Amino acid sequence: MSALRPLPRWADVVLLPLLNLLLAFVVSGLVVLMIGQNPLVAMQAIVVGAFGNGFNIGYTLYYATNFVFTGLAVAVAAHAGLFNIGGNGQAYIAGLGVATVALALDQTHWLIVAPLAFLAAAFMGGLWAFIPGWLQAKRGSHVVITTIMFNFIASAIMVYMLNRVFKPANIMGPESRTFAEGGRLPKLGEFFGPFQHTPVNLSIFVALVALVAVYVLIWHTKFGYALRTLGFNPTASRYAGISNSKTIMITMTLSGALAGMVALNEVMGVQNRLVLDFVADAGFVGIAVALMGRNHPIGIGLAALLFGALYQGGNELQYVVPGLTREMVVIIQALVILFTGAMEGLFRPGLQRTLMLLSPEQKAEAVARGTVKSES
Amino acid sequence: MAAASAPADSWAIELEKINKRFGAVHANKDIDLKVRRGTIHGIVGENGAGKSTLMSILYGFYTADSGTIRVNGEVAHITDSRHALALGIGMVHQHFMLVDNFSVLENVVLGAEDSGFIKPSLDRARRELDQLEREYELEVDPDAIIEDISVGQQQRVEILKALYRGAETLILDEPTGVLTPKEADDLFRVLETLRAQGKTVILITHKLREIMAITDYVSVMRQGEMVDTLKTSETNPEQLAELMVGRRVLLRVEKGPANPGKTLLEVQNLTVADDMGVVRVKDVSFSVRAGEIVGIAGVSGNGQSELLEAITGMRDQKSGKVLLNGNEMHLRGDDGAARARAGGLAHVPEDRQRMGLVTQFAEWENSILGYHNSPEYGGALLDIAAVKKQAAERIATFDVRPANINLKSSLFSGGNQQKIVLAREMERNPDVLVVGQPTRGVDIGAIEFIHNQIIKMRDAGKAILLVSVELDEIRSLADRILVMFDGTIVGEADPATATEGELGLMMAGIANKEAAE
Incomplete structure (x- = not known):
């Protein structure tokens, strides 16, 4: 039991994650040192690789877009006390919706295709999360289990659909035909020179809107109120007459719809066709992003940017420092997840103690409050 | 231990200038306390007075910021509960720390095993337990499974656990909260035996009657300070209540006759x-009329909780009807509570922290729990400004302290949390108010306020159903008493004429059978 005063908000949201991040980088540096490479060179390679020029930034933002969607998906569910680990599967299945719309309408204009693809992605992703939500609400099957299983089912379905339904006769690999111009989301490079030849596309604006929308949903709507009540205390929500089962199903659907937006970015924005495994592991990275971002849209935005930078900078690293392979980058990412996510409380007690020692005015305030209380 | 050879009037525990802060809260201010060996020493105080903090410091849960602890005259720096036990200090918590599906014997041994193999420990424990049980008249079947024995028996197991570990000083935190009157009497007899055998007992409670009945000395705490230590025989409940609250308190409820409609x-x-x-x-x-308070008395666990939950739509009923104002309510389904509220039924739940509040929410957020869908708080978007404005008004009306609607609800004391719930449920002017354990864990000053509010609702022509395990509360508030035993209502009594003894028998399920014969 901690007898310490809770951290001030700025320390909780900014300082603590930064300290954790620093620790992750120090430990990563030690690993790099053990391999016999210079950690400072590696560090510089990652930073330059992520933010060094417009091209690199473009890639970083492209990755970050995915992580915003999956991070928000995890966060929305987490506020209702649900752990949606199925972001991968939901994003993957959402690809079916996007591809179907794009393939059917790519002779028209992207302005017509994009809104429909958006809806289709939300619908399919939402559907893929609704089923586990329904199973939990009505059958008591835990979403952690079912969403994991639904990732595998999604993989199997997608292999089948790509091979048997979407693959044109003249293509060897399991992929759909490439969409015509009308089925592609414009890339930012078309309007903004420095981003030329990078995959970052208009869906980044969808991500930004989603960040705001999730904030409003959770803290400013009645549904958000019900959702948070359920997440904190299911007995209290039952007492309040909130239908827990309905709230679970709606929340999971929303969460899946958010994860489904990855398909908008990947399928309509970048690949311009449906391919195997286009999600990569964005769904799982989303868990780390939500953890690090404390399930708050601002935190998620920043954490997504960090992980985007690690992905992109890590890719560059292997070209700059030949001794460091792609696997090394995965280790660094894992350490960041470990220290910012799983072990985020590591510095908390120490930091609380330090801050209490450092701020005499807090002590004075405490004394003042004590006296006020005893007089009343 | 050296207890036998020490002089009879020496101190078992001495605390000097103990200070403990939790952030802004100064929970213990320069506390001095001396507990004489071989006595029962009561510690009373309102919720949040710092009793539990002080005992947690003594038992090693917290470390004091400053101050000295002496055990048997020697300075001790108690670092954890294991250390406290080694010094002969044992604690019986308010919420038992027992493994439900273990036997009594296994629970006693748990954490005090002699070696990696359990059998020798159990055998040794069985012998010692047998001796302890005889010595202190604490009969418990060592092979009984915890979940099968009564709450009173479980408490004995907790006491045995402490004695088995060599406790010379026993701290009991609100031990009678979960007991029937008879079980409480049994407990007091055990405590007297312990005292007779030279053990020291520290009894934390907010029930003055218990202090008067059993203790030798009593220390009163108020807002983190030790107000006074008195010889029990030289004080009275009125004086203690005044010391606890810092002003004169009416221990009786003043109410006029009921005027049922x-x-x-x-x-x-x-x-x-x-x-x-x-x-x-x-x-x-049963039925409740406008302008009357119907109290349901009974020992905890005889179906009162389930009855309340079914009436308020929190639990699906198997069969039967609930009529509000003559209209049948459809309460099945997990949003039944919303339909009950829409029908004009307000509910102050038995367990405010588990049901009535989301403790992680700010006060203003809790001020609309259950009513959040009402149009006055906006459409799909929550009209936060409107909610906050109303919350601020109510917090003033109900004198919730601190009067800060942005404070996290878990940081309010029990009494103030209850006021938050009451304000929410009463200010909507419901037809029917269902109240469960309105003053459980609430300090004396707030009890007075809450009782008066309930009577005010009655006098305004509302129908009030009150469930409480505090017989005194039922007797002083209710206009009619229904006694519940084993899921049925075994009798009705008039609070003006029924004695505690008669009600006690009915609560034990005895009077009914005799009356029927």
């Missing part, structure tokens, strides 16, 4: 099962 709440043949499917409420029927 038409029936507002009617329960017909209600049958309810608990989560395990066990039928807890069996074919119960």
Whole structure:
């Protein structure tokens, strides 16, 4: 039991994650040192690789877009006390919706295709999360289990659909035909020179809107109120007459719809066709992003940017420092997840103690409050 | 231990200038306390007075910021509970720390095993337990499974656990909160035996009657400070209450005669099962009229909780009807509570922290729990400004302290949390108010306020159903008493004429059978 005063908000949201991040980088540096490479060179390679020029930034933002969607998906569910680990599967299945719309309408204009693809992605992703939500609400099957299983089912379905339904006769690999111009989301490079030849596309604006929308949903709507009540205390929500089962199903659907937006970015924005495994592991990275971002849209935005930078900078690293392979980058990412996510409380007690020692005015305030209380 | 050779009037525990802060809260301010060996020493105080903090420091849960602890005259720096036990200090917590599906013997041994193999420890424990039970008249079957024995027996196991570990000083934190009156009497007898055998007992409670009945000395705490230590024989409940609250308190409820009108709440043949499917409420029927308080008395666990939950839509009923104002309510389904509220039924739940509040929410967020869908708080978007404005008004009306609607609800004291719930449920002017354990864990000053609010609702013509395990509360508030035993209502009594003894027998399920014969 901690007898310490809770951290001030700025320390909780900014300082603590930064300290954790620093620790992750120090430990990563030690690993790099053990391999016999210079950690400072590696560090510089990652930073330059992520933010060094417009091209690199473009890639970083492209990755970050995915992580915003999956991070928000995890966060929305987490506020209702649900752990949606199925972001991968939901994003993957959402690809079916996007591809179907794009393939059917790519002779028209992207302005017509994009809104429909958006809806289709939300619908399919939402559907893929609704089923586990329904199973939990009505059958008591835990979403952690079912969403994991639904990732595998999604993989199997997608292999089948790509091979048997979407693959044109003249293509060897399991992929759909490439969409015509009308089925592609414009890339930012078309309007903004420095981003030329990078995959970052208009869906980044969808991500930004989603960040705001999730904030409003959770803290400013009645549904958000019900959702948070359920997440904190299911007995209290039952007492309040909130239908827990309905709230679970709606929340999971929303969460899946958010994860489904990855398909908008990947399928309509970048690949311009449906391919195997286009999600990569964005769904799982989303868990780390939500953890690090404390399930708050601002935190998620920043954490997504960090992980985007690690992905992109890590890719560059292997070209700059030949001794460091792609696997090394995965280790660094894992350490960041470990220290910012799983072990985020590591510095908390120490930091609380330090801050209490450092701020005499807090002590004075405490004394003042004590006296006020005893007089009343 | 050296207890036998020490002089009879020496101190078992001495605390000097103990200070403890939790952030802004100064929970213990320069506390001095001396506990004489071989006595029962009561510590009273309102919730949040710092009693539990002080005992947690003594038991090694917290470390004091400053101050000295002496055990048997020697300075001790107690670092954890294991250390406290080694010094002969044992604690019986308010919420028992027992493994439900272990036997009594296994629970006693748990954490005090002699070696990696359990058998020798159990055998040794069985012998020692047998001796302890005889010495202190604490009969418990060592092979009984915890979940099968009564709460009173479970408490004995906790006491045995402490004694088995060599406790010379025993701290009991609100030990009678979960007991029937008879079980409480049994406990007091055990405590007297312990005292006779030279053990020291520290009894934390907020019930003045218990202090008067059993303790030798009593220390009063208020807002983190030790106000006074008195010889029990030289004080009285009124003086203690005044010391606790810092002003004069009316211990009796002042209310006029009831003026019942038409029936507002009617329960017909209600049958309810608990989560395990066990039928807890069996074919119960009763009604509550406008302008009266109907109290349901009974020992905790006889179906009162399930009855309340079914009437308020929190639990599906198996069969039966609930009529509000003559209209049958459809309460099945997990949003039944919303329909009950829409029908004009407000509910102050038994367990405010588990049901009535989301403790992580700010006060203003809790001020609309259950009513958040009402149009006055906006459409799909929550009109936060409107909610906050109303919350600020209510916090003033109900004198919630601190008067800060942005404060996290868990940081309010028990009494103030209850006021938050009461304000929410009463200010909507419901027809029927269902109240469970309105003053459980609430300090004396707030009890007075809460009782007066309930009577005010009655006098405004509302129908009030009150469930409480505090017999005193039922007797002083209710206009009619229904006694519940084993899921049925075994009798009705008039609070003006019924004695505590008669009610106690009915609560034990005895009077009914005799009356029927």
